[in-house]
Amino acid sequence: MSLVPKKVFFVSGKGYHKTKLAAFEQALRDAGIEKYNLVSVSSILPPYCIEIQKQDGLKQLRPGQIVYCVLAREESNEYNRVIASSIGVAKPADKGHYGYLSEHHDFGKKPEKVAEIAEDLAAEMLATTLGVPFDPDLNYDEKKEVYKMGGKIVETKSITSHTIVRDEDEWACTIVAAIFII
Numbered sequence: 001m002s003l004v005p006k007k008v009f010f011v012s013g014k015g016y017h018k019t020k021l022a023a024f025e026q027a028l029r030d031a032g033i034e035k036y037n038l039v040s041v042s043s044i045l046p047p048y049c050i051e052i053q054k055q056d057g058l059k060q061l062r063p064g065q066i067v068y069c070v071l072a073r074e075e076s077n078e079y080n081r082v083i084a085s086s087i088g089v090a091k092p093a094d095k096g097h098y099g100y101l102s103e104h105h106d107f108g109k110k111p112e113k114v115a116e117i118a119e120d121l122a123a124e125m126l127a128t129t130l131g132v133p134f135d136p137d138l139n140y141d142e143k144k145e146v147y148k149m150g151g152k153i154v155e156t157k158s159i160t161s162h163t164i165v166r167d168e169d170e171w172a173c174t175i176v177a178a179i180f181i182i
Contacts, residue, residue, distance in 0.1 A: 004046050005068065005180035009057035010087065012161035012176045020075055023171035027073075027161075031175055035063040038177070040071050043125070045091065045099035049180075060181050070178040072103035072118070077171045083107045084162035085174040088118030090126035093154040100125040101178050111162035119158040126153055 011033055015026025028034035032054065061067060072085035088102040102121035106114050130152040161174040 003068070003182055005049050005182050006046075007052050007057065007060075007181040008045065008049050009052050009054050009179050009181075010159045010176065011054055011179060012085075012159055013174070014161055014163045015173045016163075016166060016170055018169055018171065020077070020171045020173070023075060023173040024073070024175070027173040027175045031177065032058055033067070033069075033177060033179065036061060036065050036067040038071065039066055039068050041068050041180075043070055043101040043103065043122075045089070045101050045178075047096050047098050049099075052181075057179055057181060061179075068180045068182070070101045070103055072105050072176045073173065074105035074107060075171060075173045076107060076165050079165055079168045081107055081165045081172075082109070082162065083165070083172060083174050084109065084111045084114040084160060085176045086111075086114045086118035086158050086160040087176045087178055088115075088120065088122035088158045089156065089178075090119075090122035090153060091155040092126060092130065093152055097130070103176070105174070111160050114162070115158040115160040118160070119156050122158075123153060123156045 011031040013027040013031030017023040074083040091099045100122040104118035165172040
């Protein structure tokens with residue numbers, strides 16, 4: 001039996017509650033994936049794995065099903081704390097080659113910065129496996145140009161969720177997940 005995913009879709013959510021676990025549950029509900037048994041896996045986007053829309057992906061899953069995912073999650077109960085979770089995506093031009101998903105979660109940073117870090121991580125991991133030269137000291141916009149000129153990376157992007165802890169007696173949680181369908 002092969003467990004190589006054929007499809008992937010992305011979800012994001014945020015939740016708030018007086019307990020950490022219930023805040024996570026609320027974030028799962030906000031993302032629409034609370035009814036599945038999630039198993040976190042590492043960050044490879046399989047060859048020929050196609051991206052589909054969330055609503056199409058959810059229709060293919062059943063409550064209680066074991067679902068493999070790459071999950072980025074951040075939580076805090078520190079009043080006024082900014083938290084964010086992001087997944088970066090890097091897809092190769094050659095659909096027969098694997099790509100990368102990178103999860104990044106952080107606090108105290110603008111969501112755009114967290115998104116950029118996640119996208120940069122995925123692109124860098126893919127670039128190094130494809131032999132695309134890069135300078136880690138360049139900013140991400142400069143690196144993107146190098147990746148595009150190499151012609152081996154076709155798409156990079158990120159999906160991000162962020163929030164602020166609203167009350168002193170409250171947990172906040174952000175999640176982003178790449179949900180695989182086998």
